[in-house]
Amino acid sequence: MLTPESAAVVRATLPVIGGAIGDITPVFYRRMFAAHPELERDLFNRGNQARGDQQRALAGAIAAYATLLVDDGPDPRTVLARIAHKHTSLGILPEQYPIVHEHLFAAIVEVLGDAVTPEVAAAWDEVYWDMADALVEIELGLYAEAGVAPGDVWRQVTVARRVQESPDTVSLELVAPDGAPLPAARPGQYVSVAVDLPDGARQIRQYSLTGAAAPGAWAISVKSIPAGPDGVAPAGEVSNHLHANAFEGDGLEVSTPFGELTLVDGDNPLVLVSAGIGITPMIGFLHHLRSAGTTRRVVVLHADRSPARHAHRAELRALVDDIPTAELHRWYEDLGTRPAQDRLHSGLIDLDGLDLPHDADAYLCGPAPFMTVVQSALLGRGITTDRIHHEVFGPGHEIAAA
Structure with missing residues (x-):
């Protein structure tokens, strides 16, 4: 002090x-x-x-x-x-x-x-x-x-499987080269991935573990990021490099899992809210909840540009269907020719009219403006600030206080 x-x-x-x-x-x-x-x-x-x-x-x-x-x-x-x-x-x-x-x-x-x-x-x-x-x-x-010495977090892994999850997102299943099980991670944690770029730089980015891998393996999802139309926001160096170069049999350098956005134990209901690639920690949560045979009520809310661009769309649906106490609501800016219906909505996310438990623990992941809107809506539904947990993209994108 x-x-x-x-x-x-x-x-x-x-x-x-x-x-x-x-x-x-x-x-x-x-x-x-x-x-x-x-x-x-x-x-x-x-x-x-x-x-x-x-x-x-x-x-x-x-x-x-x-x-x-x-x-x-x-x-x-x-x-x-x-x-x-x-x-x-x-x-x-x-x-x-x-x-x-x-x-x-x-x-x-x-x-x-x-x-x-x-x-x-x-x-x-x-x-x-x-x-x-x-x-x-x-x-x-x-x-x-x-269980590592300070700074000694890096290890080599091998890409065991690559799956195209949406036009701009791939998932990579990672295993140890010698077949030994990789360390267990808590649902919601991430790993850093380091790549050597063509200009000689070693750049590092973080990717949530989705929990979709085989036992003893890790899985991440990587969304390619084009340069911004304003010319200020650069293309995603590491994500685009992984899209172009990470295939079955290739090696990657990754860190031990870290990350503070992990599930709070208890019997309280859960509200999981995501947008775009922010779905990845939620997929990890749902895999854990399904494996644990949870009896907690789980309300899953996801927003995306369209069903075609919704990474892990079928997996999300299957996970929710496998948890008897879970329900899924989706919002798409472009539904195409599909009609809006119960729990499938056209437009931006809107919590009005949803039955949300006021004693829930809520988890948010997505762009900062999205989470600001959602947090305000959750507070208005009686979910207190200490029960709202969030993960943000990038170091400077904190969500605004309501």
Whole structure:
């Protein structure tokens, strides 16, 4: 925790530092990548850098952590779980935090100049190391829980099966080259996949485990991502590379499973809400619930562009049919010639008129605007914030507070 003197300085300067953090983080990344180009090439997501997502994510995390640190509110560590799981899936080590510290504080001085007095620098230094030490502690615990040495998360796997799930999505079943069973994962977790690209970069992305594989194997689904029409959003480097190059018999480098979006045990009903490729953790949940013979009520809600583009469409239907207490509602922007009917809807997702249990645990996965709308609707139906869990695409796409 901060000293009382530093807490007072941080509280007084939070509006200035917090207001400028969006200008500071791009300078930080520019300085760090100039000193360590291998980090941009081999560790950080170049797509998120190009879109500005990584910069916004870091800015938001620092501002949120500092605010919680000086306010009498929730434990500031509550904002770190998602970051810690992402870090461990990348094999981040404690000795990398001083690199971030060096270039972050140089960026603060570059942007704010004389406003950064020795007292201000010392106070915000405490903020950084409080946050870094908390992350290191959480991450070391995650490594230990996974049964691996810190940073030693990578393994070679072989693609055993490739299935075209929709025009732009393939699923890959992954097995150990020696036939040994891969480590078990909790429903909802993901693995990182590292690929060597033609320009020599080693880029890493995360993919949810769907639970559709044979025992001792893993399965992921990969959606190809074209470049955005605005020219700003780049094409999906890793996803498109896997689409073009990952076939039966090919090897991949993947991490140990991590991820904090896992099912809460209990008897409460479940509401699983997804859009597009956000269906993948829900498929993992449903495989687990079916195998466990659940008696919990399960309401599954999915939105997609069309039935043809709905990845895992038949599998989702079969899983719900196999769980006696489950029901499925779908929304498609384009139903084609199919008529709308009970539980099959045309247009965007709409929770009005649905019988949703107010004591349910709800899980959301999809684009941030979609989840913002759904969260607001769930809150309006009496499902409390602490029972709404979500997974987001990319580091900077948090859902808005209702």
